[in-house]
Amino acid sequence: MWSLQVFTVFAFAYVASGQFELPNPWTWRCVPQEGKDSVCVKELVTATTSGTSSNAACKITCGKYGPLWPKPKSAKIGNEVQYFLPSAVSENIVASEADKALVVQAVEIFKDNLNAYHPGYKKRQVVWRSRDGAKFIELRVSIEIEGPSQSHLTLDVSDEQYSLFVETLPSSSITNATIRAKTFFGARHGLETLSQLIDYEEAENSLMIVNSADIADQPSFTYRGLLLDTSRNYISVDSIKRTLDAMAANKLNTFHWHITDSHSFPMVLKSLPKMAYYGSYSDRDLYQPEDIRNLVVYGRVRGVRVLPEFDAPAHVGSGWEWGPQEGLGELTVCYKQEPWQEYCVEPPCGQLNIANENIYPVLGKIYKEMVELFGPIDMFHFGGDEVNLNCWNSSEEIVNYMSSNRVDRSADSFYGQWSIFQNRAYDLLTEANNNLPVPGILWTSHLTEKGRTTRFLDKNKYIIQIWSTGTDPLIKELLENKFRVIFSNYDAWYLDCGLGAWVGDGHNWCSPYKEWQAVYDNSPNKIALNLSSTVDLSLILGGEAALWSEQVDSESVDVRLWPRGSALGERLWSDPDHDWRDAEYRMVNHRQRLVKRGVQADRLQPEWCHQNEGLCYINKA
Ligand SMILES: *[C@@H]1O[C@H](CO)[C@@H](O)[C@H](O)[C@H]1NC(C)=O
Ligand SMILES: *[C@@H]1O[C@H](CO)[C@@H](O)[C@H](O)[C@H]1NC(C)=O
Ligand SMILES: *[C@@H]1O[C@H](CO)[C@@H](O)[C@H](O)[C@H]1NC(C)=O
Numbered sequence: 001m002w003s004l005q006v007f008t009v010f011a012f013a014y015v016a017s018g019q020f021e022l023p024n025p026w027t028w029r030c031v032p033q034e035g036k037d038s039v040c041v042k043e044l045v046t047a048t049t050s051g052t053s054s055n056a057a058c059k060i061t062c063g064k065y066g067p068l069w070p071k072p073k074s075a076k077i078g079n080e081v082q083y084f085l086p087s088a089v090s091e092n093i094v095a096s097e098a099d100k101a102l103v104v105q106a107v108e109i110f111k112d113n114l115n116a117y118h119p120g121y122k123k124r125q126v127v128w129r130s131r132d133g134a135k136f137i138e139l140r141v142s143i144e145i146e147g148p149s150q151s152h153l154t155l156d157v158s159d160e161q162y163s164l165f166v167e168t169l170p171s172s173s174i175t176n177a178t179i180r181a182k183t184f185f186g187a188r189h190g191l192e193t194l195s196q197l198i199d200y201e202e203a204e205n206s207l208m209i210v211n212s213a214d215i216a217d218q219p220s221f222t223y224r225g226l227l228l229d230t231s232r233n234y235i236s237v238d239s240i241k242r243t244l245d246a247m248a249a250n251k252l253n254t255f256h257w258h259i260t261d262s263h264s265f266p267m268v269l270k271s272l273p274k275m276a277y278y279g280s281y282s283d284r285d286l287y288q289p290e291d292i293r294n295l296v297v298y299g300r301v302r303g304v305r306v307l308p309e310f311d312a313p314a315h316v317g318s319g320w321e322w323g324p325q326e327g328l329g330e331l332t333v334c335y336k337q338e339p340w341q342e343y344c345v346e347p348p349c350g351q352l353n354i355a356n357e358n359i360y361p362v363l364g365k366i367y368k369e370m371v372e373l374f375g376p377i378d379m380f381h382f383g384g385d386e387v388n389l390n391c392w393n394s395s396e397e398i399v400n401y402m403s404s405n406r407v408d409r410s411a412d413s414f415y416g417q418w419s420i421f422q423n424r425a426y427d428l429l430t431e432a433n434n435n436l437p438v439p440g441i442l443w444t445s446h447l448t449e450k451g452r453t454t455r456f457l458d459k460n461k462y463i464i465q466i467w468s469t470g471t472d473p474l475i476k477e478l479l480e481n482k483f484r485v486i487f488s489n490y491d492a493w494y495l496d497c498g499l500g501a502w503v504g505d506g507h508n509w510c511s512p513y514k515e516w517q518a519v520y521d522n523s524p525n526k527i528a529l530n531l532s533s534t535v536d537l538s539l540i541l542g543g544e545a546a547l548w549s550e551q552v553d554s555e556s557v558d559v560r561l562w563p564r565g566s567a568l569g570e571r572l573w574s575d576p577d578h579d580w581r582d583a584e585y586r587m588v589n590h591r592q593r594l595v596k597r598g599v600q601a602d603r604l605q606p607e608w609c610h611q612n613e614g615l616c617y618i619n620k621a
Pocket of ligand 2: 389390395409410411414
């Protein structure tokens with residue numbers, strides 16, 4: 001019966017372009033679910049259908065959190081939409097001059113994101129419907145920053161809080177959106193949220209926005225990071241920019257740049273040009289000082305701190321070859337040594353030559369220039385993982401140095417020397433930073449093993465980034481010793497796992513692949529509470545997913561990072577008390593949004609599931 005009715009409304013036109021234009025026979029209706037969030041149900045349009053709605057219009061108005069990702073702390077979202085054109089968006093900014101300059105740029109990004117919703121955006125064929133009167137509204141965005149101007153993030157959640165209020169008065173052709181924040185960083189999160197309450201409406205060839213919204217929001221964790229390694233393989237500046245764009249879309253706030261390693265040294269330093277000269281893969285695979293400065297600013301206007309890592313004393317090699325010719329002696333030991341398995345975790349091996357005093361002035365220069373390029377810095381990552389004692393122990397120079405220092409060659413003595421190195425590195429960084437000490441971040445390592453951390457490291461100076469598993473008892477010890485920590489447990493947050501091995505056959509070391517569901521469900525607080533019910537959760541600054549680049553480069557970086565990075569984003573921003581199942585519809589929709597914005601995010605499901613919410617996953621009994 002209904003199929004006949006459908007036929008009555010089904011007619012297609014042959015348009016001048018020579019293409020058939022098919023009217024859409026489908027409509028989506030938001031249907032409440034027992035004990036769960038509402039879903040958009042796809043239905044045929046029949047003669048009795050009253051009012052139709054596109055999938056996009058249904059999604060931005062359906063469910064407690066509508067289409068928002070990460071989900072905000074509290075939200076009320078209206079169930080109607082208003083249509084508007086990008087040309088009818090205006091803004092009013094109330095902020096200090098310094099903040100205003102940043103907000104102006106954030107508004108440009110916001111407007112560009114709106115344009116990106118148009119299906120012709122990628123082909124640069126964006127033609128909006130021309131304005132035809134009453135149906136279109138004007139969108140007035142007001143942004144108010146209440147606090148004193150703050151140009152950098154600090155480790156304080158209130159930095160990033162914001163509220164967003166959207167209202168459309170009946171019979172008014174204006175929709176007002178008001179964002180209030182304490183800092184620029186909160187304000188720009190508000191703009192991101194606002195852009196997600198907007199989508200493209202096919203039937204109107206215009207944008208649409210929910211008619212009302214009332215949102216109050218702030219992050220659960222202050223450190224929400226993504227690590228990218230650019231040494232094993234070079235990642236282009238454009239790919240890093242795309243990564244920062246996508247981070248902004250997920251309210252991730254720290255781009256941890258593992259810029260150098262033993263494989264290559266792509267960072268051009270004015271004071272030490274030989275490092276990139278010897279150390280880069282080619283004279284195109286470089287980060288010039290200007291590139292770095294630009295990326296730092298590019299990140300800032302997107303609410304992302306670019307955090308530099310200079311990994312030492314292990315993970316060095318390429319770029320350090322010039323010591324002897326400058327009369328400084330060998331700056332590294334066991335570089336490229338074979339068989340590599342005996343001296344490091346992957347080829348090429350290499351560690352700083354701690355017997356050579358000349359490494360310190362060189363490190364001082366590196367830090368000084370990095371502070372200039374990345375600064376002002378509020379943290380610095382010293383790396384500091386995977387020191388191989390056999391490497392140091394195989395160097396005659398270091399063996400002699402140990403005996404001249406009257407220490408034996410036990411593991412403990414080597415750890416002692418390593419911690420002396422680390423403390424000198426910390427002091428050099430402080431000096432490079434105009435004697436302003438900032439927290440140093442260190443990976444978990446032999447120095448942080450049971451009983452060692454408090455002996456070798458000062459909790460007031462160092463934050464520990466945990467990369468072991470989520471059941472490692474070390475986590476409990478670190479927290480009991482009052483170290484601030486960042487979670488990057490590899491069993492959930494290493495995004496390079498699950499591929500074929502590159503040093504042999506079979507799968508790579510940390511397989512299997514960490515699927516978005518595993519990324520989402522990895523809760524730092526739950527992990528800590530599972531190990532001890534009395535730990536102080538405020539020591540957990542947040543978390544970070546890592547993409548080590550042995551098996552990724554500019555071509556495949558997006559697909560590895562996204563949308564799994566989005567799962568991380570919601571875990572760290574919202575710290576939901578439910579698992580991934582309650583996030584599925586929003587996740588699938590958010591992935592589509594990332595693609596519209598030019599990020600080549602991986603596909604999670606057939607499009608059919610996006611059009612038929614709730615019908616793909618097996619529900620728990
Ligand atoms: C929008 O804001 C302006 C100025 O803040 C105000 O005059 C106007 O009444 C508001 N309109 C709506 C629809 O809320
Ligand atoms: C270093 O080498 C010496 C001599 O072979 C050995 O006795 C010592 O145990 C080694 N130290 C470590 C930490 O392996
Ligand atoms: C809690 O700890 C146990 C024992 O180590 C482990 O088997 C389990 O997976 C942990 N649960 C979580 C949620 O981490």
